[in-house]
Amino acid sequence: MRPDPLAWWQSQFGEIAPRGHLLRRAFGVNWVRFHSLPDSKRYAESLDEYAELHSRHFLVASALFSAGEPLYVFRAHIGETKLRGKARHQLAGRQFREDVAVLPTESLGQDGEDRMHVRALVSKWKPDFFEAAIRLLADWQEVGISFVSPSTKNIFCPYDGGMDVFTFSIAPEDLRARFALWRSARPDGL
Template sequence: MRPDPLAWWHSEFGEVAPRGHLLRRHLTAQWVRFHSLPDSKRYAESLDDYAEIQHRHLLVASAIFSADEPLYVFRALSGEAILRGTARHQLVGRQFREAVAAVPHESLGQDDEDRMYVRALVSKWKPDFFEAAIRVLADGEAVGVSFVSPSTKNIFCPYDGGMDVFTFSISPEELRARFAGWLSSRPDGL
């Protein structure tokens, strides 16, 4: 039987879209944020910066995902691009399923324009795909992507500047202690 990541997400998290800033409101006890670069720098300016981004994201994700662990990769956007011809929704060469779920955006109304459009693909925890995805996310070329383990419910939401992590298999305090130098100095953790 083929897994259905969209149905799984809905059964586990209801109508909250898989986006870090939305999940923070509902999963505050499981949340921790790490910055991708020193001094909260948002974008890479050199090859060394890109290497640091890859290093940090890979270490944090490896702390919550196991080798070859099945993952669901979600992309949640407030608008759904209409593709023509043979074009398909994809992330670094991996195609999202054609099924799409329209999840109400909690801060907006219930009209179609006020929804997050969520697509999913099934993958495994393999750093090669992850590293390519992190590069496009760090540059802001892709947004709204989350990596989720259906077995542990751990969620990794990278963005341009950092990563929001929601963990159920280990405590956020353990992650904070392990990667303390990458935390925000702000009291709210942002």
């Protein structure tokens, strides 16, 4: 039977769209944020900085996911781009399913954000796909992506500048301690 990641998401998280800022409001006790680069620098400007960015994302994601583990990859956008012809929505060469869930966001108080269009694809924890996706996100060529383990419910939401992590199988304090140098100095963790 073909897995249905959109139905799974709604059964586990209801009508909360898989976006870090929305999940943080609902699951703040499970949340940790890490920065991609030293001193909270947002964008990489050299090969060394890209290497650091990829290393941090890979190490944090590897703490959440096991090699070869099935993952659902979600993309949630406020607006949905209409594609023409045979074009399909994709991320780093992998095609999203044509099924779309439209989730309300007004319950979380987002002004002007009343609906999120969510697409999904089924993948496995593989560094090659992950690295390509992280590069797109780090350069702000892609937004609103979340990697989720259906077995542990762990969620990895990378963005340009860092990653929001929601852990249900590991204590958030353990991740905070393990990657303490990559956290914000701000009291709210942002």
